[in-house]
Amino acid sequence: MDAASRIEQALYSALSKSEGPSCPPRLAAAMRAAVFPKGARIRPRVVLAVAAACGREDPAVTDIAAASIELLHCASLVHDDLPCFDDAGTRRGRPSVHRQFGEPLAVLAGDALIVLAFQNLARLNDVPKRLSALLKIIGRAVGAPSGIVAGQAWECEPKINLAHYHRAKTGALFAGAAAAGAAAAGxxxxxxxxxxxxxxxxxxxxxxxRDAVADPEDIGKPIGRDLALSRPSATREFGLFGAVSHLEKLVGEAIEAIPACPGASDLKSLIALEVKRLVPKELAQSAA
Amino acid sequence: MDAASRIEQALYSALSKSEGPSCPPRLAAAMRAAVFPKGARIRPRVVLAVAAACGREDPAVTDIAAASIELLHCASLVHDDLPCFDDAGTRRGRPSVHRQFGEPLAVLAGDALIVLAFQNLARLNDVPKRLSALLKIIGRAVGAPSGIVAGQAWECEPKINLAHYHRAKTGALFAGAAAAGAAAAGxxxxxxxxxxxxxxxxxxxxxxxRDAVADPEDIGKPIGRDLALSRPSATREFGLFGAVSHLEKLVGEAIEAIPACPGASDLKSLIALEVKRLVPKELAQSAA
Structure with a gap:
């Protein structure tokens, strides 16, 4: 099965465990709406790619880790879209969860998805060492002091620490995804x-x-939000073409940082390929 | 050390792991405000009491399980107090977390406390069997389909299933606390x-x-909320004295349900004693 199908199947499997006659139907629907239809699924793809690169992979373990990482990402999107944060009306081309189901269910669906990510890990009880390694890695990627929740919370500080902010808000879950991939492979x-x-x-x-230039139809959420919300942004810092150069530099550094492992060379090619999907083609050509 | 001190120390220990220079200071403060000063700590007391009753207890394991249960309870209070749910201005005699820190930090502090409960369990990596048993029990008590988050979500349904609602909203975390105490004792x-x-x-x-009759100073939160919010309530269903009789019946059934274990008799006495603290004295006497 290809990576995309493995990830969707792992997410279906995790969500189905949270449903049943005792579950309030609208909560179940809100949780599904937060996870499907799929977004880019970048973070679980990192989990799968790193696990494969490490060799000796157990796909069942990897898929569970990947699903947990994506569930936490989806939970963070639902809460970030709430009126008290971005007040985003659309996400992945559909009404955001709170617009579809109301604010209380959006809060609760996010909470339930966070818990589900950990319930899902509990299925690894017959490989307890991997379970405890993954629990630690994934908890760190999301919670305080420096996971994605902390990253979001920097936006509520009177004085923002930019290094901590960026590392926590996006870096933490990617670092967690990479570490989880390796841990899933033992x-x-x-x-x-x-x-x-x-x-x-x-x-x-x-x-x-993409926030600065992409067509909103393409990315399924309102564009220009960073500017409107006065958030720190690379296009504001470096200009548009400067940001594209900065992106290429960072991708080079990521590839440099790949540890020695059986599948290092395949992983390098994969990363280069994935990055091409992220930047509008014309822009990458103009910046080159 | 007595139960109360063990619980406070376990909570301090868990929270201290979530702090540090990379943590946004107001997030750390909001998390502390959600956990301290202490409430009744009923659920972690159940964990400790059941673990002790089961014999062969490892207090370090029990305390971690008890702290995780209480962190999840505190997280649920922070989110339940939000404007889109109860809009409660006070909790435990102080301004609620969103009144003190704003709504965004209240959402995030709740999220971070949920994650912390699971990060805290990860400390049990040298007793992996107990770790995986506790992870499963605690996840079930909180998430979908029938944990406390699902219980709260029944309030968002057009047609409420009362049996599921009650079992999930309060019963689930108590059932989880009891099961966690036993699992902590192996x-x-x-x-x-x-x-x-x-x-x-x-x-x-x-x-x-208590919601119907207690002095708000005594319980530190506004009273009469269930009535104001048209929630199902035992006093509305049975009348005040009827509710007291119903309470006594339930306590009897709880005591009956204690499984055979080395400390069953001590546990029975403890439960009878604890229940006395919960009902205003005059009322218990009038109902008798």
């Missing part, structure tokens, strides 16, 4: 953090570029 | 669920009674 996750962080930084820059 | 958690559920039901009735 190898050391720590050596993969730098690769994941650089990749996350690159992805954030690509997102800033 | 014994089977499942046989403790019925005890926990009955205890949770009893606690909900006691809470309804």
């Amino acid at each position: 190898t050391d996750g720590e050596v993969w953090r730098q690769f994941g962080e650089k990749l996350g930084e690159a992805y954030q820059v690509a997102d800033d570029i | 014994t089977d958690g499942e046989v403790w669920r019925q005890f926990g559920e009955k205890l949770g039901e009893a606690y909900q009735v006691a809470d309804d009674i």
Whole structure:
């Protein structure tokens, strides 16, 4: 099965465990709406790619780790879209969860998805060492002091620490995805953090570029939000073409940071390929 | 160390792991405000009491499980107090988290506390069997389909299933606390669920009674909320004295449901004692 199908199937499988007659039907529907239809699924793709690169992969373990990472990402989107944050009306081309189901269910669907990510890991009880490694890595990527929740919380500080902000808001879950891929394959996750962080930084820059130039129909969410919300952004810092050069530099650094492993060379090609999908073609050509 | 001190220390220890220079200071403060000063700490007390009753307890494991259960309870209070749910201005005699820190940080502090509960469990990596048992029990108590998040979500349904609602909203975390106590002691958690559920039901009735009659200074939150928000409540269903009788019946059933274990008799006395603290004295006497 290809990576995309594995990820969708792992997410279906995780979500189906959260449903049943005792589940409030609208909660179940809101959780599904937060996870499907699919977005880019970049983070779980990193999990799969790193696990494959590490060799000796157990696909069942990898898929569970990948699904948990994506569930946490989806949960963060639902909460970030809430009226008290971005107040985003659309996401992935559809009404955001709170617009479809109301604010209370959006809060609860996000909460339930966070919990589901950890319930899903509990299925690894017959490989307890991998379970405990993944639990630690994934918890760190999301919570305080420096996971994505902390990243979002920097936006509520009177004085923002930009280095901590960027590392936590996007880098943490990418670092976690890379480390989780390695841990799912029974190898050391720590050596993969730098690769994941650089990749996350690159992805954030690509997102800033798309926010500034892409067609909203293409990316399924309102564009120009960073500017409107006065958020730090790479296009504001470096200009549009400067941001594209910065992106290429970061991707190079990510590739440099790949630790020695059986599949290092395939992984390098994959990363170069994936990055091309992120930047509007004409822009990459103009910047070159 | 007595139960109360063990619980506070375990919570301090868990929270301290979520802090540090990379944590946004206001997020750290909001998380602390959600956990301290202490409430009744009923659920972690159940964890400790059941673990002790099961014998062969490892206090370090029990304390971690108890702290995770209480962190999840605190997270649920922060989110339940939000303007889109109860819009509660006070909690435990102080301004609620969103009144103190704003709505965005209240959402994020709740999220971070949920994650912290699972990060905290990851500390059990040298007892992987207990770790995976606790992860499963605690995830089930909180998430979908039938944990406390699902319980809260029943309030968003056009047609409420009362049995599912009550079992999930309060019963689930009590059942989880009882099962977690047994699992922390390395014994089977499942046989403790019925005890926990009955205890949770009893606690909900006691809470309804307090909501109807107690002095708001005493319980640190606004009273009469259930009535104001048209929620199902035992006092509305049975009348005040009827609710007190119903409470006593439920406590009896909880005590009956205690499985055979080395400390069963001590546990029975403890439960009877704890229940006395929950009902205003004059009322218990009038109902008798």
